[in-house]
Amino acid sequence: MPQPAAHHTPRYRSPYQTSSAASRPEPQSRMLAVASRTRDKSAPTILSLAMPFLLTTATGTATSPRPLIPSSPRRQNPTTPHLRPPPPARRLPGFPAAEPGAPFLPRPPRRGMASLAATAAAAAAAEVTHLTQRDAAEIDEQLMGPLGFSVDQLMELAGLSVAAAVAEVYKLSEEHTRVLIICGPGNNGGDGLVAARHLYHFGYRPSVCYPKRTPKPLYSGLVTQLESLSIPFIPAEDLPHDLSREFDIIVDAMFGFSFHGTPRPPFDDLIQRLISLSVIGNSDKKPAIVSVDIPSGWHVEEGDVDGGGIKPDMLVSLTAPKLCAKKFTGPHHFLGGRFVPPPILNKYGLKLPPYPGTSMCARIRKAPSVDISSLRENYISPELLESQVMPDPFDQFLRWFDEAVTAGLREPNAMALTTVNREGKPSSRMVLLKGVDKQTFVWYTNYGSRKAHDLSENPNAALLFYWNEMNRQVRVEGSVEKVPEEESEKYFHSRPRGSQLGAIVSKQSTVIAGREVLQQAYKELEHKYSDGSLIPKPEYWGGYRLTPTLFEFWQGQQSRLHDRLQYSQREVDGNTAWHIERLSP
Numbered sequence: 001m002p003q004p005a006a007h008h009t010p011r012y013r014s015p016y017q018t019s020s021a022a023s024r025p026e027p028q029s030r031m032l033a034v035a036s037r038t039r040d041k042s043a044p045t046i047l048s049l050a051m052p053f054l055l056t057t058a059t060g061t062a063t064s065p066r067p068l069i070p071s072s073p074r075r076q077n078p079t080t081p082h083l084r085p086p087p088p089a090r091r092l093p094g095f096p097a098a099e100p101g102a103p104f105l106p107r108p109p110r111r112g113m114a115s116l117a118a119t120a121a122a123a124a125a126a127e128v129t130h131l132t133q134r135d136a137a138e139i140d141e142q143l144m145g146p147l148g149f150s151v152d153q154l155m156e157l158a159g160l161s162v163a164a165a166v167a168e169v170y171k172l173s174e175e176h177t178r179v180l181i182i183c184g185p186g187n188n189g190g191d192g193l194v195a196a197r198h199l200y201h202f203g204y205r206p207s208v209c210y211p212k213r214t215p216k217p218l219y220s221g222l223v224t225q226l227e228s229l230s231i232p233f234i235p236a237e238d239l240p241h242d243l244s245r246e247f248d249i250i251v252d253a254m255f256g257f258s259f260h261g262t263p264r265p266p267f268d269d270l271i272q273r274l275i276s277l278s279v280i281g282n283s284d285k286k287p288a289i290v291s292v293d294i295p296s297g298w299h300v301e302e303g304d305v306d307g308g309g310i311k312p313d314m315l316v317s318l319t320a321p322k323l324c325a326k327k328f329t330g331p332h333h334f335l336g337g338r339f340v341p342p343p344i345l346n347k348y349g350l351k352l353p354p355y356p357g358t359s360m361c362a363r364i365r366k367a368p369s370v371d372i373s374s375l376r377e378n379y380i381s382p383e384l385l386e387s388q389v390m391p392d393p394f395d396q397f398l399r400w401f402d403e404a405v406t407a408g409l410r411e412p413n414a415m416a417l418t419t420v421n422r423e424g425k426p427s428s429r430m431v432l433l434k435g436v437d438k439q440t441f442v443w444y445t446n447y448g449s450r451k452a453h454d455l456s457e458n459p460n461a462a463l464l465f466y467w468n469e470m471n472r473q474v475r476v477e478g479s480v481e482k483v484p485e486e487e488s489e490k491y492f493h494s495r496p497r498g499s500q501l502g503a504i505v506s507k508q509s510t511v512i513a514g515r516e517v518l519q520q521a522y523k524e525l526e527h528k529y530s531d532g533s534l535i536p537k538p539e540y541w542g543g544y545r546l547t548p549t550l551f552e553f554w555q556g557q558q559s560r561l562h563d564r565l566q567y568s569q570r571e572v573d574g575n576t577a578w579h580i581e582r583l584s585p
């Protein structure tokens with residue numbers, strides 16, 4: 001394989017290149033899936049998140065630090081507009097005034113709180129409001145009457161929520177690509193048409209079955225939009241005999257809250273086909289069934305009355321769950337339709353889970369526990385080719401980092417730092433990268449912490465960035481030294497005052513009697529510096545910088561054929577140069 005041209009950097013002699021440093025173990029970190037173990041399948045290992053694990057080993061030689069000119073750290077603005085509390089709602093005729101303490105206004109969670117929001121949603125599940133059929137219809141009328149919405153707008157947002165929830169649970173992969181959307185004659189069907197369009201743009205391959213078309217411009221427009229994307233429309237009678245073979249996901253958008261009686265043709269048959277799909281043992285691989293607002297055929301308030309109805313894997317309730325949703329026992333219950341204004345929340349006393357961040361959907365019930373050994377993503381990513389990467393690994397890192405920021409990843413600067421002590425015992429923890437320039441990676445910490453102890457005994461360390469949403473991982477290995485005192489001083493005073501006080505309060509990694517110890521000390525300091533005077537940086541707090549000798553850029557690919565490009569240092573004509581090699585996945 002032709003090797004890319006080596007990139008030359010000036011030679012630098014390390015003060016750590018001593019024989020003792022050279023013999024110290026050097027940590028390496030990489031993400032591994034936890035190996036499947038022999039265990040009782042009926043009692044699976046429980047984990048509520050797809051959790052990456054770090055495996056650290058100790059090997060190796062010494063490394064060479066370079067002088068640091070850190071760039072200004074990328075700071076997250078803690079006061080982004082969506083964090084502000086919503087302004088008080090204007091009072092509209094026929095609606096009560098917004099009460100200051102109105103329960104469960106869907107306030108946006110603070111930044112960095114997405115996972116907490118999920119937990120809050122779970123806690124709130126028991127208290128979520130369920131609407132009667134009449135209230136659901138009435139709310140719809142009010143939204144489209146005095147509250148100024150059009151049906152097109154609400155349908156667009158509803159359909160987007162459905163597509164977002166589908167993409168969140170059934171992440172785009174080889175196993176989850178082909179979606180059949182079955183649309184009914186009313187607005188529930190319209191939500192399905194909108195969801196089909198968004199799913200197409202998310203990268204899925206939707207097909208639509210829309211047997212009773214509504215001759216209104218809104219619907220014919222949605223159909224035209226789908227036709228322009230060459231999304232196939234399949235007549236009900238032409239649907240493949242075995243839906244399991246042809247589709248990974250089926251979206252049931254047949255009936256919503258206006259359903260009554262028993263289903264009439266052709267929907268009776270279509271519902272029956274979905275019911276037979278749910279029968280256990282019917283097929284090795286069954287498509288996931290996602291119901292929009294109501295599982296079609298269920299009584300809007302009583303649910304699956306005789307127990308013979310469809311059993312969706314996922315329900316996306318719109319505006320608020322309807323009473324029938326209390327009977328939904330599938331693993332994924334979401335709320336969508338992020339458009340409900342305070343007048344409606346107050347008038348109906350709606351208790352709803354908050355939407356995390358900018359998401360269009362919120363989980364209502366806790367995510368199901370996961371069998372760790374079954375966690376397996378089949379990654380679909382652009383290829384990472386030698387001819388496309390930057391010759392300098394710092395440039396390549398900054399390029400990926402910018403892409404992670406642009407993609408809206410939460411804390412892309414979070415990295416696992418692995419250190420190894422004198423005895424060769426490794427330890428890992430997450431820290432936040434605070435600066436990166438052409439030569440070093442910088443972070444700040446307590447010089448009394450375990451990592452600091454390890455580093456005082458052994459300067460070799462490994463950093464690991466894992467950007468799950470982008471199927472990317474970056475490993476960096478090298479040697480660590482403290483940043484100059486004045487740099488730590490400068491950074492310390494750039495932090496929020498609360499963080500400065502926190503740094504003084506915490507004697508990191510020491511055993512304490514309880515949380516109150518910290519709170520008490522914090523309170524006292526808060527009082528002491530309440531006049532706004534300068535908070536002195538404690539001498540046991542400061543920065544470290546790692547000078548890399550090795551980078552590895554990992555891009556997940558289909559069938560485990562991942563891309564791994566390693567940059568290591570070589571001597572070329574008396575200069576140190578970065579050498580790029582492809583590693584087998």
Ligand SMILES: NC(=O)C1=CN([C@@H]2O[C@H](COP(=O)(O)OP(=O)(O)OC[C@H]3O[C@@H](n4cnc5c(N)ncnc54)[C@H](OP(=O)(O)O)[C@@H]3O)[C@@H](O)[C@H]2O)[C@H](O)CC1
Pocket residue numbers: 139140143154155158184185186187188189190191254255256257258259260261262263264267292293294318319320337
């Ligand atoms: N505010 C919101 O929450 C929004 C929700 N949206 C979605 O809209 C639906 C409700 O839409 P609606 O048009 O009122 O009703 P449906 O989609 O449920 O269906 C009505 C049509 O279905 C026919 N129908 C009713 N029962 C049967 C049956 N047993 N067999 C066959 N057909 C049936 C009905 O015909 P009728 O002749 O009986 O009147 C209608 O043609 C809601 O659930 C959400 O999904 C909006 O998109 C956004 C705002």
Ligand SMILES: [K+]
Pocket residue numbers: 188252253254255256291292293294295296
């Ligand atoms: K439905």
